[in-house]
Amino acid sequence: MREPVDLRRKRILAAVRARGTARVRDLAEELQVSVVTVRRDVEELTREGRLRRGHGVVRSTLPAEETPVRDLADGDRVAVVVPERHSYLTEILHGARTVLEEAGLRFALHIAPRAAGAERALVERALTDGARGLLFAPRWLSRADEEADYGWLAALEVPTVLMERRPRPGGAAHALDTVCSDHWYGAHLAVDHLVGLGHRRIVFATREDSPTARTLREAFTRIAEAHPLVEAWAWALSAPSAGNEGPYTAAETADVPALLRRTEATAAVLHGDEDALMAVQRLAETGVRVPEDCSVVAYDDVVAALGSLPLTAVSPPRAEVGRVAAELLLHRLAEPSGTGRGARRVEVLPHLTVRGSTRRLP
Structure with missing residues (x-):
């Protein structure tokens, strides 16, 4: 049986007042209703002056002494x-x-x-x-x-x-x-996009001098090894100064254009944006056209859209x-x-x- 609207809104008010702040998604899960329903209730309670809305967050309008x-x-x-x-x-x-x-x-x-x-x-x-x-x-x-x-x-x-x-x-x-x-999911988005475009051989070039970079390398490795449509893949540092863990093999420090030629790859995922933009420049210098000859996905999306060729990119939230x-x-x-x-x-x-x-x- 569907809960009456007035009762549901009272429960929303009680939950927010008890905590001082609450996320819309958390409220929807607790009340076992859709996020859209909670947003609609919050909008009405906000119009009544009983709640304040933030970015996906709801706050109480009670005076300071009543809110923990x-x-x-x-x-x-x-x-x-x-x-x-x-x-x-x-x-x-x-x-x-x-x-x-x-x-x-x-x-x-x-x-x-x-x-x-x-x-x-x-x-x-x-x-x-x-x-x-x-x-x-x-x-x-x-x-x-x-x-x-x-x-x-x-x-x-x-x-x-x-x-x-x-x-x-x-x-x-x-x-x-x-x-x-969730960088594993970000890596999945990049691979899934390229495979969906028909690419079966992919080069991954990432940094390895941060926790994010190390997580990405591991994610790309696991995803490529398990994906039934990825026929061949290779990993390398995205720049000579991008790794601290080492030692690295010659293939793992290879220039991206050279690695693409060696593996006959038609796509590359590069972390981060600056390294990706520079790799596109090097590809152009060697006669490789992006995206006609090679599709490129950047990972970070801080400046990926600002190059002469805006790059498809995974954007962490x-x-x-x-x-x-x-x-x-x-x-x-x-x-x-x-x-x-x-x-x-x-x-x-x-x-x-x-x-x-x-x-x-x-």
Whole structure:
């Protein structure tokens, strides 16, 4: 039997007021109705002045003393620590900032230079200055860098959410909350698009100097090996300076045009955007036309659309990662101490934007 509209809206109001903030998708799941239905209810409650809407988030309009998150936020601040010169994180920061500022939390950004121990020192300083929570995107250029941080991260005594970082299973930091793009799904989108255009031989050129890059290499490898229509594939570094793990074979450091010729591949997926744009330039210099002779998909979609030939690209949901990470941190801050709830790992799906660099194979 369908629940009366008035009763459903009362339940939405009660859920939002109890938490201070709630995601539309979570409400739909709890009420066992469609997201469209919840959005319609939220729009009506917003018109009545009983709720406020954000980006996929609903907030209570009750005064501060009646909302747990706002009580905590009054006069509090959180620290956000990211590495320097990392343009990929800019949209993530904007997404997080929107949520935190709407909740009344002060937002302190700390940028870590590329120096040993810099990130830990910034985090400790921020906590000393009174930060009540932490959003953190460590640099982690190699697995050794990552594992060196596990001990002190696990010992932090404030709610901490890792953004676009996924600690290795079994490590001390595996119990931290994390919000990431689902890069396996992003790799799947790229391969599925190319295979759907008739390409059966594909070159994958990725970086390997970040957690994202290492995850992508593993994802492309597993997907290509398992896909029944991929006849041949090869992997190489997207640029000579893109790898820290090594050692690499000659084939794994081969130039993309040379690797395409050797494997007779008709398509390539390249991470990230700048390396993809430069590879297209090198292909043109060797007489290989994109997309007539070779289809190219970029991975990141930060500047992929800005080349003389706009590139088809997989776009990780950067702003959404920031928003979800901030919402998760707000929930942690609002929880009574000692609740002992387990770590939450959230993966947000990327999407594919088709532009002029891919075409159906004749």
